[in-house]
Amino acid sequence: MIITSLDNNKVKDLIKLNMKKYRDLTSNFLVEGEHLVQEAYKSGCLEEIIIEDGYDIDIDCKRIVVTHEILSKISNLDNPPYVIGLCKKKSDNYNLGKRILLLDEIQDPGNLGTIIRSAVAFNIDTIILSENCVDLYNPKVIRATQGMIFHINIFIMNGVDAIKLIKDNNISIYGTDVNNGIDARSLSDEDKQCFALVMGNEGNGVRESIKNLCDKNLYINMNNNVESLNVAIATSILLYELGR
Amino acid sequence: MIITSLDNNKVKDLIKLNMKKYRDLTSNFLVEGEHLVQEAYKSGCLEEIIIEDGYDIDIDCKRIVVTHEILSKISNLDNPPYVIGLCKKKSDNYNLGKRILLLDEIQDPGNLGTIIRSAVAFNIDTIILSENCVDLYNPKVIRATQGMIFHINIFIMNGVDAIKLIKDNNISIYGTDVNNGIDARSLSDEDKQCFALVMGNEGNGVRESIKNLCDKNLYINMNNNVESLNVAIATSILLYELGR
Numbered sequence: 001m002i003i004t005s006l007d008n009n010k011v012k013d014l015i016k017l018n019m020k021k022y023r024d025l026t027s028n029f030l031v032e033g034e035h036l037v038q039e040a041y042k043s044g045c046l047e048e049i050i051i052e053d054g055y056d057i058d059i060d061c062k063r064i065v066v067t068h069e070i071l072s073k074i075s076n077l078d079n080p081p082y083v084i085g086l087c088k089k090k091s092d093n094y095n096l097g098k099r100i101l102l103l104d105e106i107q108d109p110g111n112l113g114t115i116i117r118s119a120v121a122f123n124i125d126t127i128i129l130s131e132n133c134v135d136l137y138n139p140k141v142i143r144a145t146q147g148m149i150f151h152i153n154i155f156i157m158n159g160v161d162a163i164k165l166i167k168d169n170n171i172s173i174y175g176t177d178v179n180n181g182i183d184a185r186s187l188s189d190e191d192k193q194c195f196a197l198v199m200g201n202e203g204n205g206v207r208e209s210i211k212n213l214c215d216k217n218l219y220i221n222m223n224n225n226v227e228s229l230n231v232a233i234a235t236s237i238l239l240y241e242l243g244r
Numbered sequence: 245m246i247i248t249s250l251d252n253n254k255v256k257d258l259i260k261l262n263m264k265k266y267r268d269l270t271s272n273f274l275v276e277g278e279h280l281v282q283e284a285y286k287s288g289c290l291e292e293i294i295i296e297d298g299y300d301i302d303i304d305c306k307r308i309v310v311t312h313e314i315l316s317k318i319s320n321l322d323n324p325p326y327v328i329g330l331c332k333k334k335s336d337n338y339n340l341g342k343r344i345l346l347l348d349e350i351q352d353p354g355n356l357g358t359i360i361r362s363a364v365a366f367n368i369d370t371i372i373l374s375e376n377c378v379d380l381y382n383p384k385v386i387r388a389t390q391g392m393i394f395h396i397n398i399f400i401m402n403g404v405d406a407i408k409l410i411k412d413n414n415i416s417i418y419g420t421d422v423n424n425g426i427d428a429r430s431l432s433d434e435d436k437q438c439f440a441l442v443m444g445n446e447g448n449g450v451r452e453s454i455k456n457l458c459d460k461n462l463y464i465n466m467n468n469n470v471e472s473l474n475v476a477i478a479t480s481i482l483l484y485e486l487g488r
Contacts, residue, residue, distance in 0.1 A: 110354060114474045114476075114477060117470065117473065117474060117477075118473060118474070118477055120467055120469060120470050121464075121466035121467050121470040121473055122466060122467070123467050144474070146471075146472075148469075148470065151469050151470075220365075220484070221487070222365040222366060222367075222487075223364055223365050223366070223367050225364060225392075225395050226361065226364050226365040226392060226395075227390075228390075229361065229362060229365055229480070230358045230361060230362070230388070230476070232358075232474070232476075232477065233358060233361075233362055233476065233477060233480045236473070236477045236480070236481060237480060237481055237484050240464070240481050240484075243465075243466075
C-alpha cells in the first residue's frame, strides 16, 4: 500500500519529527538518504524506512511506501532523497572511557556534526554535550556527522556536573585559552593517554566558571592577525594533536 | 536624507548584489555587520556605508542612511545588522609567495570561508581558487571568513593553469590521497618551507588529473571507521601541520 495523502496521521507524525519538541516526546528522529539509513541500520537504531514508490533498498526493515510529494514534505533537503529512516534514540551510557570531549554551548548544527565526525576520526571514546548545546538529533547535525553519530558514545549532561564526574574519575581536564594557555604541541605522550578536552561556544569560548576548573589550558599556535579559529576547526586540530 | 522607499534605484542595486551575476558585473560586493565593515575599511576596499537611521559607526566614509526595513531587504541575515558595507573587489595580484593553497571545486560557502580563516591563521601567502569554486564574494563565504578575506591574497584561475604556474615557479605541489598518500606528520622542515597544497571538492576530493601532477600526496592518520574528514577540517589540519 502506498500512502498518498499528506493528511495521513503517520505522515503528519513524521513531519513533526523535524521539531525538537516531538523528537524529545517520542525519542525518535529521522535520517535522510541511503548512506545514513544504512549506518542507522548497522547500529541497530533503525525502526522503519520511508521510501519513495518505485525505489528499493537492501535492508530488512519495516517499510512505508510514499509518493515523492510526501517524501519532500518530510525531508529537510531541497533535493529530497528517495529514502528516509525513522530511528530510535539510544539510551544514555554514562561510561566515560579514557578520551573524552565535553562540548559546552555549541550552537551551530554544522559545527556540532563536523566535530562528531572528527571525534570519531581521532579516537575519542565519549562525547558529553552540555544541556544548552544544539539538539544532537537536529537534521543538520546528523547530516554533518556523515553517519559518524552511530560510531561514538554521546550523552547529555549539565556542564558543571560533567566536570565533577570527570574529576571524580581522576581524568585530567584541558580547556582552551588563547592568552594564558600552553602550546598544544608541548603536550607529553602521558598527557595524551587519558583526558577530557572542553570546548566552548562559537562566540564566547569556554565559560570562565568551567575554565577555572581545568587542569591545563591549551592554545593553537597561529598568526597574530587571527583572533580565533572556527570552533569545529579548533576542536579537530586539538583532537588531532591529542591523537599523536 | 534617509532613503525610505524600496523602489529607490540605489536600494534596488544594493539588493541585486546578493546575486553573483551583479557582483561580477559591477565588481562590488557587500559585507554585513560592524566587524566586517571595519575590516573592509582597514583594507581600503570600503566604498560606502549603508546604515540604519539612528545608528552611527566611527568610520570616515560616504554613508547612506536607510530604514530598518530597507536594511532587512538588503541583508542576507535573519537578524540584519545596523550597518552594511559596499565594497570594491581588489584587482588580482598573481604574486604566489612561498606558501600556497589551491582550492579546486570547493562548493560549500561555509567551507570556503572557514578555510580562508584557517589559511590566514597558518600563514598562507596566497590562495588560488579554481574557476568552479563557489563565488568568493558570496555573503556566506564572507561571513565565515570572519573578516580574514581582507588579510590574504586570493585570486581565481583555471586549476590546470594554476598547477602549471606553480610548477614553473619550482614550487612543490602536495595533494591528498587517503589510500596511497604519506602521513602528513612525516613531512620534513624543508618540505614545509615552500609548497602549494591542493584541496579538492567536498564529495570527490582532488581530481585524478590534478592528483597525478602532485609531487607528494598526503594523508591524515585517523580511525579506519572514518572515510574522510570535512574538507575545511582536513585543509586546516594540513595547514597546521605545514606550519610547524
